[in-house]
Amino acid sequence: ETGVTQTPRHLVMGMTNKKSLKCEQHLGHNAMYWYKQSAKKPLELMFVYSLEERVENNSVPSRFSPECPNSSHLFLHLHTLQPEDSALYLCASSQDLRLGSDPYNEQFFGPGTRLTVL
Amino acid sequence: GNSVTQMEGPVTLSEEAFLTINCTYTATGYPSLFWYVQYPGEGLQLLLKATKADDKGSNKGFEATYRKETTSFHLEKGSVQVSDSAVYFCALSFSGTYKYIFGTGTRLKVLA
Numbered sequence: 001e002t003g004v005t006q007t008p009r010h011l012v013m014g015m016t017n018k019k020s021l022k023c024e025q026h027l028g029h030n031a032m033y034w035y036k037q038s039a040k041k042p043l044e045l046m047f048v049y050s051l052e053e054r055v056e057n058n059s060v061p062s063r064f065s066p067e068c069p070n071s072s073h074l075f076l077h078l079h080t081l082q083p084e085d086s087a088l089y090l091c092a093s094s095q096d097l098r099l100g101s102d103p104y105n106e107q108f109f110g111p112g113t114r115l116t117v118l
Numbered sequence: 119g120n121s122v123t124q125m126e127g128p129v130t131l132s133e134e135a136f137l138t139i140n141c142t143y144t145a146t147g148y149p150s151l152f153w154y155v156q157y158p159g160e161g162l163q164l165l166l167k168a169t170k171a172d173d174k175g176s177n178k179g180f181e182a183t184y185r186k187e188t189t190s191f192h193l194e195k196g197s198v199q200v201s202d203s204a205v206y207f208c209a210l211s212f213s214g215t216y217k218y219i220f221g222t223g224t225r226l227k228v229l230a
Contacts, residue, residue: 004161006161031216033216040222041222042122042219042220042221042222043162043207043218043220045217045218048216056216090161090162091161092161092162094216097215097216098213098214098215098216099211099214099215099216099217099218106164106167107162107164107218108161109161109162109163110161111159111160111161112161
């Protein structure tokens with residue numbers, strides 16, 4: 001496997017279910033991110049981890065719970081979700097947190113998990 | 119506040135047509151500007167970037183010029199192919215930070 005992988009690619013769950021999304025990066029990066037992509041809305045940054053420590057929790061409801069056990073893996077635990085949480089959830093990684101003008105430090109995205117909450 | 123505005127899609131073109139996707143931004147300070155592309159079933163990929171005014175980013179035949187006077191970063195390609203069909207995102211970020219501000223994306227469909 002190369003780059004950033006995400007599993008599952010599709011997930012359908014009821015509002016009372018508990019499920020987890022998994023992200024793995026094979027790039028040796030130190031920072032990992034969760035984004036929510038909804039139709040006709042800008043990408044929303046949800047969580048940011050650097051060296052396994054959370055550095056951003058962007059006013060995300062507690063029904064979303066991230067976990068970063070090591071620098072290669074990132075999870076998003078889901079419980080009692082709402083239908084409006086249906087979206088594409090993207091994971092990304094970067095060498096470190098310094099983006100912007102650094103030409104060698106960009107975010108690499110996984111293919112996403114398409115989540116549908118019934 | 120900082121924001122990015124993109125033209126709404128979908129944009130539908132015939133193969134070999136000229137492409138322009140408009141992007142304007144509002145920012146306090148001097149951001150770097152980016153275009154990301156998302157092919158069907160895949161994550162976002164960096165297409166090109168520009169870090170200061172008048173810089174031109176280019177890649178795979180796509181170009182965009184950082185225009186400070188018009189706060190724009192329009193994406194252009196002289197001759198599109200069916201394989202360019204994707205969603206294109208304009209974004210800005212500030213040096214030394216990890217936050218991107220993305221536009222809503224513009225879907226491009228290229229017909230053979």
